[in-house]
Amino acid sequence: MEDRIDRIKKQLHTAGYKLTPQREATVRVLLEHEEDHLSAEDVYLLVKEKSPEIGLATVYRTLELLTELKIVDKINFGDGVSRYDLRKEGAAHFHHHLVCIECGSVAEIQEDLLEEVEEIVERDWKFKIKDHRLTFHGICYRCQQKHAEEQNQKE
Numbered sequence: 197m198e199d200r201i202d203r204i205k206k207q208l209h210t211a212g213y214k215l216t217p218q219r220e221a222t223v224r225v226l227l228e229h230e231e232d233h234l235s236a237e238d239v240y241l242l243v244k245e246k247s248p249e250i251g252l253a254t255v256y257r258t259l260e261l262l263t264e265l266k267i268v269d270k271i272n273f274g275d276g277v278s279r280y281d282l283r284k285e286g287a288a289h290f291h292h293h294l295v296c297i298e299c300g301s302v303a304e305i306q307e308d309l310l311e312e313v314e315e316i317v318e319r320d321w322k323f324k325i326k327d328h329r330l331t332f333h334g335i336c337y338r339c340q341q342k343h344a345e346e347q348n349q350k351e
């Protein structure tokens with residue numbers, strides 16, 4: 197945790213920014229909830245628990261700055277809410293998401309898996325790929341199990 201904060205601090209410095217206490221509080225919440233895909237309001241409420249003096253606008257500006265510096269990715273799962281997702285360290289590409297249309301759970305796939313697709317796109321469309329976003333919408337394993345159980349009870 198402290199290592200990662202140190203490295204984010206360096207990334208900010210390189211871009212000419214300081215890791216102020218407010219920014220650090222925001223970064224800590226993102227690190228503590230790495231898998232949670234928090235909205236700006238979610239981040240704000242969590243930051244406020246530890247730093248009650250912080251305002252929503254400050255948290256919001258910090259999130260925008262972190263997005264600009266590619267420390268976090270902003271993502272929308274189709275519910276109109278922007279969520280903030282820490283980019284995995286050293287990841288060349290944004291990870292993929294599996295969104296369950298029943299329970300709303302979000303799982304992540306870290307492997308790229310798209311090398312072949314990218315090759316085709318770059319070759320046939322003469323397009324230089326820098327990144328991608330891939331969200332699968334479907335039914336998670338737990339929801340599938342639940343259906344199977346309900347089915348069994350009926351029979």
Ligand SMILES: [Zn+2]
Nearest residue numbers: 281291293304
């Ligand atoms: Zn994610």
Ligand SMILES: [Zn+2]
Nearest residue numbers: 296299336339
């Ligand atoms: Zn589900």
